[in-house]
Amino acid sequence: MLIRPFVLFLGYLAVCRAGASFLSRRNSTGLTDEVTWDSHSLFIRGQRTFILSAEIHPWRLPGNPDLWADLFQKVKSNGFNTVSFYVNWALHYPEPSTNDGQGDFQEGTYRDIQQFIDEAKNAVTVKRPGPYINGETTGGGFPGWVGNIAGDLRTNNPNYTQAWTPYLNIISKIIAKNQITQGGPIILVQAENEFSAGSTKSPYMQMVIDTYRANGIVVPIFHNDQHAGQAGGDSYPQGSSRWAQVQAIYYSAHEAVAPNNPLCLAEFGGGFLLQWGSITPRGGTGYEKYSGDLTNATYENVFYKENYAQTATILNIYMLFGGTNWGQTAAPVSYTSYDYGGGINENRVANSKMNEMRQQGLFLRVSRDLLGSTLIANGTNYTSNSLIHTAELRNLGTGAGFYVTRHDDSTSLALTTTQLTVQTSQGKLAIPRTGTITFNGRESKIIVTDYIFGASKTHLLYSTAEIFTWTTIDNTDYIILYAPQGQTGETGFLSASRPTVDTSDAPAVSSSFSGGVLTLNYGLDGTHFVRLNFSGRSVVVVLLTKAIANNWHAPLISGNGDFGNFFSIGTNETVLVSGPYVLRSAELVGSTLALVGDLNGNTPVEFVAPSGISALTWNGVSVMVTRSSRGSFTGTLQASSPQIALPTLQNWKVIGSLPEIDPDFDDSSFTDADLTKTNVCTQVLYSQQYGFYGGNLIFRGRFNGTGRETGVNLAVQYGFAGGYSAFLNGVFLGSSQGNSTVSLSTDTWIFPAGALRSGKENVLVVIQDHMGITETNSNGGKEPRGIRGYSLTGINTTFTSWKLQGNEGGAAKAPDTFRGYLNEGGLYAERIGAHLPGFPDDSWSTGSPLDGVSGAGINFYRTTFDLKIPDGIDFPVRLSITPSDISSNFRAQIYLNGWQVGKYINNLGPQTLFVLPAGILRRNSTNTLALSLWSLDKNGGSIAGLQLVSDGTFSTSLQFEDYASPDYQNQQALRPEPVDVDPM
Numbered sequence: 001m002l003i004r005p006f007v008l009f010l011g012y013l014a015v016c017r018a019g020a021s022f023l024s025r026r027n028s029t030g031l032t033d034e035v036t037w038d039s040h041s042l043f044i045r046g047q048r049t050f051i052l053s054a055e056i057h058p059w060r061l062p063g064n065p066d067l068w069a070d071l072f073q074k075v076k077s078n079g080f081n082t083v084s085f086y087v088n089w090a091l092h093y094p095e096p097s098t099n100d101g102q103g104d105f106q107e108g109t110y111r112d113i114q115q116f117i118d119e120a121k122n123a124v125t126v127k128r129p130g131p132y133i134n135g136e137t138t139g140g141g142f143p144g145w146v147g148n149i150a151g152d153l154r155t156n157n158p159n160y161t162q163a164w165t166p167y168l169n170i171i172s173k174i175i176a177k178n179q180i181t182q183g184g185p186i187i188l189v190q191a192e193n194e195f196s197a198g199s200t201k202s203p204y205m206q207m208v209i210d211t212y213r214a215n216g217i218v219v220p221i222f223h224n225d226q227h228a229g230q231a232g233g234d235s236y237p238q239g240s241s242r243w244a245q246v247q248a249i250y251y252s253a254h255e256a257v258a259p260n261n262p263l264c265l266a267e268f269g270g271g272f273l274l275q276w277g278s279i280t281p282r283g284g285t286g287y288e289k290y291s292g293d294l295t296n297a298t299y300e301n302v303f304y305k306e307n308y309a310q311t312a313t314i315l316n317i318y319m320l321f322g323g324t325n326w327g328q329t330a331a332p333v334s335y336t337s338y339d340y341g342g343g344i345n346e347n348r349v350a351n352s353k354m355n356e357m358r359q360q361g362l363f364l365r366v367s368r369d370l371l372g373s374t375l376i377a378n379g380t381n382y383t384s385n386s387l388i389h390t391a392e393l394r395n396l397g398t399g400a401g402f403y404v405t406r407h408d409d410s411t412s413l414a415l416t417t418t419q420l421t422v423q424t425s426q427g428k429l430a431i432p433r434t435g436t437i438t439f440n441g442r443e444s445k446i447i448v449t450d451y452i453f454g455a456s457k458t459h460l461l462y463s464t465a466e467i468f469t470w471t472t473i474d475n476t477d478y479i480i481l482y483a484p485q486g487q488t489g490e491t492g493f494l495s496a497s498r499p500t501v502d503t504s505d506a507p508a509v510s511s512s513f514s515g516g517v518l519t520l521n522y523g524l525d526g527t528h529f530v531r532l533n534f535s536g537r538s539v540v541v542v543l544l545t546k547a548i549a550n551n552w553h554a555p556l557i558s559g560n561g562d563f564g565n566f567f568s569i570g571t572n573e574t575v576l577v578s579g580p581y582v583l584r585s586a587e588l589v590g591s592t593l594a595l596v597g598d599l600n601g602n603t604p605v606e607f608v609a610p611s612g613i614s615a616l617t618w619n620g621v622s623v624m625v626t627r628s629s630r631g632s633f634t635g636t637l638q639a640s641s642p643q644i645a646l647p648t649l650q651n652w653k654v655i656g657s658l659p660e661i662d663p664d665f666d667d668s669s670f671t672d673a674d675l676t677k678t679n680v681c682t683q684v685l686y687s688q689q690y691g692f693y694g695g696n697l698i699f700r701g702r703f704n705g706t707g708r709e710t711g712v713n714l715a716v717q718y719g720f721a722g723g724y725s726a727f728l729n730g731v732f733l734g735s736s737q738g739n740s741t742v743s744l745s746t747d748t749w750i751f752p753a754g755a756l757r758s759g760k761e762n763v764l765v766v767i768q769d770h771m772g773i774t775e776t777n778s779n780g781g782k783e784p785r786g787i788r789g790y791s792l793t794g795i796n797t798t799f800t801s802w803k804l805q806g807n808e809g810g811a812a813k814a815p816d817t818f819r820g821y822l823n824e825g826g827l828y829a830e831r832i833g834a835h836l837p838g839f840p841d842d843s844w845s846t847g848s849p850l851d852g853v854s855g856a857g858i859n860f861y862r863t864t865f866d867l868k869i870p871d872g873i874d875f876p877v878r879l880s881i882t883p884s885d886i887s888s889n890f891r892a893q894i895y896l897n898g899w900q901v902g903k904y905i906n907n908l909g910p911q912t913l914f915v916l917p918a919g920i921l922r923r924n925s926t927n928t929l930a931l932s933l934w935s936l937d938k939n940g941g942s943i944a945g946l947q948l949v950s951d952g953t954f955s956t957s958l959q960f961e962d963y964a965s966p967d968y969q970n971q972q973a974l975r976p977e978p979v980d981v982d983p984m
């Protein structure tokens with residue numbers, strides 16, 4: 001059950017309180033007027049608002065929750081005003097009775113939802129608490145125990161209702177107290193997720209909604225219906241191997257289903273989901289190809305503008321920061337990296353997709369007339385060249401027009417020039433009147449008509465160059481227009497009399513005045529300011545190439561309002577700044593513009609600020625600036641670029657980590673797998689039934705050998721891309737594996753000569769990988785993990801008993817209550833805590849994962865390394881695995897300072913680069929790196945190479961603190977006494 005709230009980050013300043021007559025034209029929940037809507041858009045406190053939202057999941061940035069703020073600031077500074085997040089029931093309720101039914105929301109951990117909301121408050125939010133979330137997380141957010149319930153899940157079955165009600169009551173109360181009505185940032189809440197109606201499902205949905213309302217949720221509740229013709233659902237339109245045609249389907253589906261509500265795209269592809277083994281060759285996170293090609297900034301440009309053309313005013317980008325499926329949090333359909341190709345990569349680096357989002361977001365922020373617009377018509381007959389498709393939107397109140405234009409074949413790479421026929425207050429015009437508009441392949445433009453901007457209500461009749469944003473500084477209206485380098489633009493302003501035009505900074509711009517229209521004609525090349533004066537009203541037109549526009553920001557001056565100053569457009573609240581890679585905040589302090597942010601190298605800076613401002617500080621340090629001839633200030637922001645050495649990984653220690661295959665191994669502490677029936681399936685070796693919900697599982701079955709047993713039949717279900725190895729009395733029988741579509745293996749293993757003990761007890765051991773609990777459908781979470789079928793061959797001997805071990809303590813009594821029960825699995829080394837910092841490994845042998853395992857089995861390795869990262873530097877680090885020959889079947893798990901941060905499967909990939917998350921990674925003290933290596937092959941296996949790599953050196957205002965998580969000594973008493981096991 002996922003909960004998805006939307007949290008607004010933005011500052012708020014009451015500009016105009018809507019009067020009652022205005023309110024009466026809007027719909028509300030009847031419980032609050034703070035969030036209302038009409039058929040076009042939401043209104044936040046009476047202001048029409050485009051909700052441009054970034055999906056970010058709290059748990060996918062493992063470790064220090066203080067770093068959530070880093071993501072939110074990067075999101076907010078790049079055009080977004082909202083964050084949408086899931087709450088993952090499974091993490092908060094390892095068992096129904098966790099914390100007396102109050103759930104686990106431990107402060108200072110990834111489970112601290114209140115801190116997540118607090119950090120987001122400077123930015124705006126939506127919440128999606130479930131109960132079901134999907135989201136490629138184990139069980140789709142259902143705790144493992146929910147899979148044991150008799151009856152269909154996600155229906156009104158009373159057993160299921162009883163399971164989710166306590167959780168939903170608790171999380172609803174947390175949401176309720178953080179609503180905008182309580183001074184918090186939550187503006188919308190989603191009920192359930194990717195859910196469609198049905199006779200037992202609709203009553204369930206109503207119960208979820210009723211539970212929200214009963215706990216004080218008053219903001220609108222929406223849902224995400226995966227089958228509503230995508231009227232309000234999810235869309236991942238890009239092809240997986242080649243560029244796709246845009247899908248012009250949302251508008252009509254929405255009109256058919258919910259014409260009185262704004263068009264909301266609850267999930268629109270910010271990238272792409274990849275599965276185990278889906279990319280060859282193996283390398284990187286696997287997502288590089290998508291963010292670099294299919295879902296890059298050009299994709300955002302074409303596909304997101306198509307959404308605006310179809311009148312969407314609530315757009316949630318899934319994922320903006322995907323993050324990491326650490327520990328056992330992944331569902332079988334995804335691997336460790338959940339980077340998704342989003343605008344902020346898994347290691348928190350904002351990439352070039354964020355520049356495109358800033359251009360779109362800043363335009364949407366200042367273009368309220370677009371939000372109230374109606375789709376008039378669309379087609380290829382607006383342009384002189386029929387290769388171009390145009391959607392005409394018009395605000396029927398103000399007359400402003402928005403022509404969203406692109407190649408009709410949105411995959412086209414053609415260079416096409418055309419004229420566009422527009423309706424204006426001055427009649428029908430073919431624009432530009434001189435020259436043409438150019439479309440360079442995959443490029444979409446929003447061409448405006450009768451667009452009023454600035455405090456002095458400057459009337460832009462039309463512009464073929466796009467509007468980036470506008471603001472008023474002192475008494476001057478600034479408008480930034482842009483187009484790709486080398487294209488031409490034409491912009492017309494209405495004016496009763498001929499304005500003065502100063503092109504001293506823009507000598508190539510020509511102007512003419514006739515019929516009450518001032519027309520500027522220009523080519524885009526560099527940065528140029530054109531100064532206009534309309535009878536005392538001063539306007540500056542800033543002309544930029546698109547590449548240069550990538551460097552510009554229009555930060556809202558930090559204010560004291562509830563939500564900063566988001567709603568204060570049109571006043572002196574915005575400055576214009578070109579330069580920094582990340583601009584977190586801007587403040588006016590006396591005569592100084594104080595900027596805070598990050599640099600990815602020495603960076604030229606230029607800014608326009610109110611007249612009293614003549615000095616600049618960057619992260620508190622003063623920067624020399626000079627006044628440029630165009631009236632702005634310029635200077636250089638100096639990045640500090642220390643040489644940071646990444647140590648070689650060496651001095652590895654090793655132990656064996658599969659002592660359980662020894663027939664004499666003492667398994668008295670293991671769980672008796674003796675249930676004779678379950679609610680789920682007829683077989684009994686089903687790990688969920690015994691409280692183990694993820695990680696490696698070890699089964700030990702005993703039988704009395706007669707001498708006539710010849711082998712064993714096994715059916716093992718592990719989830720996509722899982723696998724297992726079987727041993728009889730310590731002798732390897734064989735291994736079997738799945739892939740991205742195979743989740744179950746059925747095999748017959750013949751006992752090798754000498755393996756069977758006649759007249760004695762025999763022990764069959766199965767070690768299996770658990771790839772996470774299955775998502776979706778009414779029985780999501782119910783697919784077993786374990787041995788679904790077993791029988792001996794040769795003679796019908798029965799097993800006398802089975803024992804099972806998963807993670808130490810299972811979900812209920814996991815010793816590591818800080819990292820949580822999904823951090824570890826059932827490997828011997830994990831159970832004794834050998835992955836934790838401080839574990840005594842003095843008596844271990846020397847041995848490296850590069851030497852590896854000599855046969856089928858598991859070794860566990862530890863080493864330490866030191867970093868020295870100065871303050872003021874963000875230095876994201878990853879662990880790079882050099883893949884071995886693809887025919888070598890081995891699996892490795894990576895642990896940094898006790899956190900399981902990666903699972904590597906050599907024979908599947910694709911991932912070879914694993915984030916060592918900031919916060920968990922100690923910057924100035926010793927790090928403990930551990931690694932399990934399980935060879936499924938009888939000849940063993942080894943890792944070809946292991947090294948630390950950096951994603952760059954960024955000067956930053958962020959303050960990092962090494963995240964204090966428990967070490968071995970904190971948990972020693974709760975774990976088995978360690979015994980050294982000889983490595984293989």
Ligand SMILES: *[C@@H]1O[C@H](CO)[C@@H](O)[C@H](O)[C@H]1NC(C)=O
Binds near residue numbers: 024025026027038039
């Ligand atoms: C409010 O919603 C109802 C039900 O969908 C609809 O009939 C009505 O027209 C809406 N009113 C406005 C002002 O949008």
Ligand SMILES: *[C@@H]1O[C@H](CO)[C@@H](O)[C@H](O)[C@H]1NC(C)=O
Binds near residue numbers: 150152157158
């Ligand atoms: C609820 O659970 C009980 C106990 O497992 C079971 O006997 C009963 O049939 C279930 N009810 C429904 C409606 O599934």
